[in-house]
Amino acid sequence: xxxxxxxxxxxxxxxxxxxxxxxxxxxxxxxxxxxxxxxxxxxxxxxxxxxxxxxxxxxxxxxxxxxxxxxxxxxxxxxxxxxxxxxxxxxxxxxxxxxxxxxxxxxxxxxxxxxxxxxxxxxxxxxxxxxxxxxxxxxxxxxxxxxxxxxxxxxxxxxxxxxxxxxx
Amino acid sequence: xxxxxxxxxxxxxxxxxxxxxxxxxxxxxxxxxxxxxxxxxxxxxxxxxxxxxxxxxxxxxxxxxxxxxxxxxxxxxxxxxxxxxxxxxxxxxxxxxxxxxxxxxxxxxxxxxxxxxxxxxxxxxxxxxxxxxxxxxxxxxxxxxxxxxxxxxxxxxxxxxxxxxxxxxxxxx
Numbered sequence: 001x002x003x004x005x006x007x008x009x010x011x012x013x014x015x016x017x018x019x020x021x022x023x024x025x026x027x028x029x030x031x032x033x034x035x036x037x038x039x040x041x042x043x044x045x046x047x048x049x050x051x052x053x054x055x056x057x058x059x060x061x062x063x064x065x066x067x068x069x070x071x072x073x074x075x076x077x078x079x080x081x082x083x084x085x086x087x088x089x090x091x092x093x094x095x096x097x098x099x100x101x102x103x104x105x106x107x108x109x110x111x112x113x114x115x116x117x118x119x120x121x122x123x124x125x126x127x128x129x130x131x132x133x134x135x136x137x138x139x140x141x142x143x144x145x146x147x148x149x150x151x152x153x154x155x156x157x158x159x160x161x162x163x164x165x166x167x168x
Numbered sequence: 169x170x171x172x173x174x175x176x177x178x179x180x181x182x183x184x185x186x187x188x189x190x191x192x193x194x195x196x197x198x199x200x201x202x203x204x205x206x207x208x209x210x211x212x213x214x215x216x217x218x219x220x221x222x223x224x225x226x227x228x229x230x231x232x233x234x235x236x237x238x239x240x241x242x243x244x245x246x247x248x249x250x251x252x253x254x255x256x257x258x259x260x261x262x263x264x265x266x267x268x269x270x271x272x273x274x275x276x277x278x279x280x281x282x283x284x285x286x287x288x289x290x291x292x293x294x295x296x297x298x299x300x301x302x303x304x305x306x307x308x309x310x311x312x313x314x315x316x317x318x319x320x321x322x323x324x325x326x327x328x329x330x331x332x333x334x335x336x337x338x339x340x341x
Contacts, residue, residue, distance in 0.1 A: 032216070032338070033216055035335075035336070037275070037318075037332045037334055039330045040327055041227075043326045046231050046234060047235050080231040135322055
């Protein structure tokens with residue numbers, strides 16, 4: 001009697017498996033998992049120079065008081081930005097002596113504009129404007145050092161700070 | 169009358185012996201049966217699971233190779249692990265995002281392949297379903313890597329926040 005009842009239960013379970021289990025198998029044959037991905041892109045503004053320029057030496061002609069112009073093109077800069085309308089500025093850490101002139105020119109990356117030869121001082125000056133969404137390396141830096149009449153001798157150095165900031 | 173009463177008594181005795189003696193369907197006076205306990209289990213034939221954080225953060229912070237580079241360093245994650253149990257042959261895992269990536273950004277994943285299966289780095293940027301692992305057959309493995317790369321071009325600009333749902337599906341090939 002009890003065996004019959006258990007067999008009945010087994011039959012019921014088998015019947016249940018046959019009629020209900022088939023769609024269960026079909027569903028379980030496809031297992032899914034979900035993962036949330038949070039993504040973000042930070043503002044990237046990077047500026048670097050290849051190194052320091054060589055010595056800039058000028059000779060003053062005692063007769064005229066004028067000097068030659070020392071030029072250095074040995075350094076380059078690289079820039080990467082994922083923002084729009086950035087600019088590069090330059091400033092000296094201390095002023096130049098009277099009648100001595102240090103200028104710089106940055107070759108502009110594609111799509112940007114150079115302000116050409118810019119006289120350096122302790123006042124921040126723009127060198128390149130209109131920098132947008134670009135990454136370029138090996139752009140030329142040209143230094144020029146000269147003196148005017150009445151200049152005295154000088155043996156020193158200056159630090160030039162370049163900054164990549166928002167344009168106007 | 170007396171015979172009738174005797175017959176009733178005999179009938180009562182008969183019921184006591186053969187009727188009440190059977191409790192719960194089993195005769196305790198004359199056991200002629202046995203009991204079997206049958207345990208039945210229906211286990212999932214296909215299980216795909218992921219271990220790791222509930223959400224994966226992918227943040228692009230800098231350029232690839234420093235100033236002057238025209239490419240941003242992709243955000244990378246390998247914090248997720250995956251595992252599978254399948255009783256079938258010729259199974260595969262496909263992957264897709266709930267919506268395409270924005271223009272100028274891309275998402276790639278690569279799932280570690282169990283023995284005898286094939287997996288490679290695939291792009292999910294267009295939001296379409298792609299096969300991530302194929303050739304899965306009657307296997308039970310876990311702790312396999314899931315690598316994710318998020319790329320953005322410079323022109324994409326800064327992106328404050330963007331979310332996508334990655335769905336991995338185990339199905340027949």
